Amino acid sequence: GAVVSQHPSRVICKSGTSVKIECRSLDFQATTMFWYRQFPKKSLMLMATSNEGSKATYEQGVEKDKFLINHASLTLSTLTVTSAHPEDSSFYICSALGGTSGAPDTQYFGPGTRLTVL
Amino acid sequence: GENVEQHPSTLSVQEGDSAVIKCTYSDSASNYFPWYKQELGKRPQLIIDIRSNVGEKKDQRIAVTLNKTAKHFSLHITETQPEDSAVYFCAASITGGGNKLTFGTGTQLKVEL
Numbered sequence: 362g363a364v365v366s367q368h369p370s371r372v373i374c375k376s377g378t379s380v381k382i383e384c385r386s387l388d389f390q391a392t393t394m395f396w397y398r399q400f401p402k403k404s405l406m407l408m409a410t411s412n413e414g415s416k417a418t419y420e421q422g423v424e425k426d427k428f429l430i431n432h433a434s435l436t437l438s439t440l441t442v443t444s445a446h447p448e449d450s451s452f453y454i455c456s457a458l459g460g461t462s463g464a465p466d467t468q469y470f471g472p473g474t475r476l477t478v479l
Numbered sequence: 480g481e482n483v484e485q486h487p488s489t490l491s492v493q494e495g496d497s498a499v500i501k502c503t504y505s506d507s508a509s510n511y512f513p514w515y516k517q518e519l520g521k522r523p524q525l526i527i528d529i530r531s532n533v534g535e536k537k538d539q540r541i542a543v544t545l546n547k548t549a550k551h552f553s554l555h556i557t558e559t560q561p562e563d564s565a566v567y568f569c570a571a572s573i574t575g576g577g578n579k580l581t582f583g584t585g586t587q588l589k590v591e592l
Contacts (some may be wrong), residue, residue, distance in 0.1 A: 365522075393578065404568060404582045405523065454522065458578055466511050466574040470522040 364388050365457045367471035374445055375479055382440045382474045384455030390435035391457035395468065396428075399452040411438040445478040452476075481506040483571050485583025492559050493591055500586045502569035503551040509571040512545060512552050513580070517566045526567075527554070530574075559590045 364387040374380050384394055392413045397405040409430050410418045417430035427449075429441040442449055452475055456468040482505040492498050504512075510531035515523035529536045529543045529552065536543050540559075545552040556563055569583040 395579070404584050405580075407579060407581075410577065410579060452520075456580075466572065466578050467513065467525065467528065468578070468580060469525070470515075472522045473520075475520075 363457075363467075363469040365455065365469050365471040367455055367474050369474060370472060371475045371477075373477045373479065376446050377444055379441055379443045380445055380476060382442075382453055382455075382476075384438045384440070384457070384471050386436045386457040386469075389457070389459060391438075391459060392435060393458040394432060394438040395456045395458070396430060396438075396440050397454045397456065399454060399473075401452075405454065408440075442476065445476070447478045450476055450478045481509060481571055481581040483569060483581050483583045485569050485586060487586060488584065489587045489589070491589045491591060494559060494561060496559055498554075498556045498559050498563070498588055498590075500554045500567055500569070500588075501551060502553070502571075502583050503549075504571045504581075505550065506571070506573070507547075507550065508573050508576065511572045511574045511578075512543070513570050513572075514543060514554050515568045515570065517568065517585075519566075523568060556588075559588075561590050561592060564588055564590045 366385045368383045394411040396408045399405050408423045411430050411432040413432045419425045432438040454473040455471045459465050485502045513528035516526045517523045529545050540557045542555045567586045570580040572580045
């Protein structure tokens with residue numbers, strides 16, 4: 362299998378609040394997951410690599426204290442946007458590496474979470 | 480780090496025609512090249528991929544070619560249909576080297592009736 366889910370699909374929050382997004386691999390175990398951000402009509406920008414049981418690795422320019430990532434199990438990674446501001450509004454997509462039907466280097470994507478910060 | 484360039488940014492074809500999207504990459508260590516299709520507001524879906532040990536791969540109406548020497552790879556869609564309309568992204572990564580994907584900028588394909 363290679364099914365990845367995300368929750369919520371859409372969230373609207375007030376400026377200054379924190380939002381948690383969940384990414385789950387439903388039918389396979391994923392030791393590695395990735396978090397991306399996508400602006401309208403733009404490409405996917407890698408934010409961080411999430412490894413089960415260890416600290417996430419953030420890409421250059423991504424604030425690790427603002428985008429908290431936890432990968433506590435082989436099927437769940439969470440991204441928490443802390444003290445969200447309007448500029449954090451975006452489409453956040455996760456992916457999981459592997460899957461039982463794919464090669465170990467293939468990434469399968471979740472459906473994305475549309476975050477709007479008012 | 481890796482840099483992936485993708486062309487064209489938009490492509491309009493008539494139904495039944497072929498469409499070709501081209502990408503170039505900079506890191507010669509990259510060895511895995513997937514192509515994703517993304518419809519508006521949806522997840523990217525893997526449509527085909529190729530590894531550096533082969534030069535061409537085909538799956539029904541979709542084919543991908545890879546030229547390692549020139550560091551470029553292309554997506555070919557034959558007999559296009561309206562449902563092929565979407566944004567297509569190429570990407571590159573190093574298997575075992577973190578497996579981080581670097582994406583191209585995307586191509587908006589429109590198949591007109």
